[in-house]
Amino acid sequence: xxxxxxxxxxxxxxxxxxxxxxxxxxxxxxxxxxxxxxxxxxxxxxxxxxxxxxxxxxxxxxxxxxxxxxxxxxxxxxxxxxxxxxxxxxxxxxxxxxxxxxxxxxxxxxxxxxxxxxxxxxxxxxxxxxxxxxxxxxxxxxxxxxxxxxxxxxxxxxxxxxxxxxxxxxxxxxxxxxxxxxxxxxxxxxxxxxxxxxxxxxxxxxxxxxxxxxxxxxxxxxxxxxxxxxxxxxxxxxxxxxxxxxxxxxxxxxxxxxxxxxxxxxxxxxxxxxxxxxxxxxxxxxxxxxxxxxxxxxxx
Amino acid sequence: xxxxxxxxxxxxxxxxxxxxxxxxxxxxxxxxxxxxxxxxxxxxxxxxxxxxxxxxxxxxxxxxxxxxxxxxxxxxxxxxxxxxxxxxxxxxxxxxxxxxxxxxxxxxxxxxxxxxxxxxxxxxxxxxxxxxxxxxxx
Numbered sequence: 417x418x419x420x421x422x423x424x425x426x427x428x429x430x431x432x433x434x435x436x437x438x439x440x441x442x443x444x445x446x447x448x449x450x451x452x453x454x455x456x457x458x459x460x461x462x463x464x465x466x467x468x469x470x471x472x473x474x475x476x477x478x479x480x481x482x483x484x485x486x487x488x489x490x491x492x493x494x495x496x497x498x499x500x501x502x503x504x505x506x507x508x509x510x511x512x513x514x515x516x517x518x519x520x521x522x523x524x525x526x527x528x529x530x531x532x533x534x535x536x537x538x539x540x541x542x543x544x545x546x547x548x549x550x551x552x553x554x555x556x557x558x559x560x561x562x563x564x565x566x567x568x569x570x571x572x573x574x575x576x577x578x579x580x581x582x583x584x585x586x587x588x589x590x591x592x593x594x595x596x597x598x599x600x601x602x603x604x605x606x607x608x609x610x611x612x613x614x615x616x617x618x619x620x621x622x623x624x625x626x627x628x629x630x631x632x633x634x635x636x637x638x639x640x641x642x643x644x645x646x647x648x649x650x651x652x653x654x655x656x657x658x659x660x661x662x663x664x665x666x667x668x669x670x671x672x673x674x675x676x677x678x679x680x681x682x683x684x685x686x687x688x689x690x691x692x693x694x695x696x697x698x699x700x701x702x703x704x705x706x707x708x709x710x711x712x713x714x715x716x
Numbered sequence: 717x718x719x720x721x722x723x724x725x726x727x728x729x730x731x732x733x734x735x736x737x738x739x740x741x742x743x744x745x746x747x748x749x750x751x752x753x754x755x756x757x758x759x760x761x762x763x764x765x766x767x768x769x770x771x772x773x774x775x776x777x778x779x780x781x782x783x784x785x786x787x788x789x790x791x792x793x794x795x796x797x798x799x800x801x802x803x804x805x806x807x808x809x810x811x812x813x814x815x816x817x818x819x820x821x822x823x824x825x826x827x828x829x830x831x832x833x834x835x836x837x838x839x840x841x842x843x844x845x846x847x848x849x850x851x852x853x854x
Contacts, residue, residue, distance in 0.1 A: 453838060456771070474834035591770050628777035672779040672835065715834055 455541040458586040458594035461675035461711045464621045465635045465664040466686055470550040470586040472518045472537055476716040481508035484708040485684045498705050506686040524686050528561030531687055541588060549587050556580040558687050567606055575606035580689035595622045602692040610648050610656050616640045617692045630669050637662040639692045662691045663699040677709035742801040750820045757816030761843050771841050772848030779832060788852035800828050805852040818846045
């Protein structure tokens, strides 16, 4: 009898323990870890003047991009401060395959540049700042559509290709201020002497929101002169110089489906690799022009 | 002959005028068929939450103002082009709607009212917009 009570008590205790352990395990299993809230995008559109931002539109969104650069204001009123001068235009289409993956194509007037772009966000800033930055990998492949004669006697299709690779790191400080810094590497398969084929550069951009829909936007691209990776002697580089920084300041207006940029900047080329290698306009020497960007979104 | 031609012209002009005006009259939206799941939803934000006048206001201005107007009176620049009347967010009838009903009407949408689930992916941001509509009460 005593044994029977002992066995029953033991069984009851064992079962109780088993159920309580099982219950605890289930609680742990069903207790979801709180999901960190992603920060709101640092920038309203995927475009900041001639640069990309870490912003990627929602999955299955098509973005049409129109970028227009008037001529420089050097000639003053005679060509209405560059508005009547030859202008550069790019038309592009970007599509968000995933919330963090975008692909795009585009065509540009100068040099008949065709481009393929891809942007992939590997990190997303959270509101708690447990992840303090959003990080994007950005690649632009350019295809120069100029006549064959531009590429000299030993023409090959690969001479037309150029590559721009960038890591974009952004931080949204608050509802008003966002900044991004973006080191990049540009490579041209073919350039004319004495232009280097490769260029490291760093870009810094920011946004200061001044009303729910309007912001002041800023950008500076700094091509870096690094003698150790240059193909030319220091004397040649001293004489020819490298591409000038592209500095832009403007106004952004964003709506549910559009973003507009109106700005003054120094680079007339639109693809980033073109600006990093070939920009000869010096912002501080008055080589400035008016630029416009328009983006339009369609959701599918 | 001249008189009848004049009469005919006037009749055609009158019919054209009436047809155009009839087409331009906006219809009221009609009752919403809101699933029970949404009707039962309660706003997780308190009425004085800081995000209402920051995030809610910003998102309202970005996504809603062009049709609904800055004060929710349905007088935004795009409103006149819609077939459906945008309604008045300051009215007693609108403000009497439950949190969940406002959420469904604002975020899920129907017909001309777009869906904003993709454009406003964060749940609390959506509620900030809904709560911002509450501040438009007369």
